[in-house]
Amino acid sequence: MTIRLLLADDHAMVRKGLQVFLQTQPDLLLVGEAANGRETLEQVALHAPDVVLMDLHMPVLNGIETTRQLTADHPEVRVIVLTSFSDQDHVLPAIRAGAKGYLLKDIEPEELVRAIHRVHQGQVELHPDAASALMSVVAAPAAAPPAPVAPAPRNPFEELTPREHDVLEQIARGLSNKEISEALHITEKTVKTHVSHLLDKLSVSDRTQAAILAIRHGLG
Structure with a gap:
């Protein structure tokens, strides 16, 4: 051929x-x-x-x-x-x-x-x-992958609404739900709802842990 x-x-x-x-x-x-x-x-x-x-x-x-x-x-x-x-x-x-x-x-x-x-x-x-x-x-050795960027520290309060933030401040001062309702001029039932929501958002199990966390960050 x-x-x-x-x-x-x-x-x-x-x-x-x-x-x-x-x-x-x-x-x-x-x-x-x-x-x-x-x-x-x-x-x-x-x-x-x-x-x-x-x-x-x-x-x-x-x-x-x-x-x-x-x-x-x-x-x-x-x-x-x-x-x-x-x-x-x-x-x-x-x-x-x-x-x-x-x-x-x-x-x-x-x-x-x-x-x-x-x-x-x-x-x-x-x-x-x-x-x-x-x-x-x-x-030739492969280039090393770039080091992973560490995520920014999570702000535990960034997900709270302004009213939940107010309720947390009152919890940090040691106020009860009834006292919080009087201080913020809202019903006690509404206070309980805000407390439940902020506990979930802060990943804590009770209001005492929430109060400690708040005090550590300068609230109350």
Whole structure:
């Protein structure tokens, strides 16, 4: 089976050298060349290659963005990055953009041919330096999650109504329900209702605990 190739590199000498070598391979067919990213996309649409050998540093549209657009528009085309850079700043964006191979330009010609075949078959090919860059990211410890923010201390009186607050003040002074009703000019039954509600809101079981809590907070 013949594999259709397209070369994308802004250096004419690099393209010429690859062209001379690839033409000696009976199962590889060079169908096009491109000197920049925009031209690469045009050539892919025109010639439908199986594999694109992609340089990263190209004018008009760099290899990363070209790979991203090519992968989105032509997912059947496999991209092999062929570059001189093996650092994380180049390897990671290229892989994330969709490249299926990442090779350096010092690769032996025969190994390049084998890599083209493996990528065409659906495998991933990474130069050892590129693989090391990826592994260093995978092996890096995950950033510690931010420490949880402690909730603000609960104000035990914030849920009380103004009238319940008045009743609590009277409880803190030691007044009975009858005395509270007279002091606030409300019925004793109403006082009992307010007392019941404020005990629930303060999470205390009786008026004595409510009085202690109120005194601790300066009421009464």
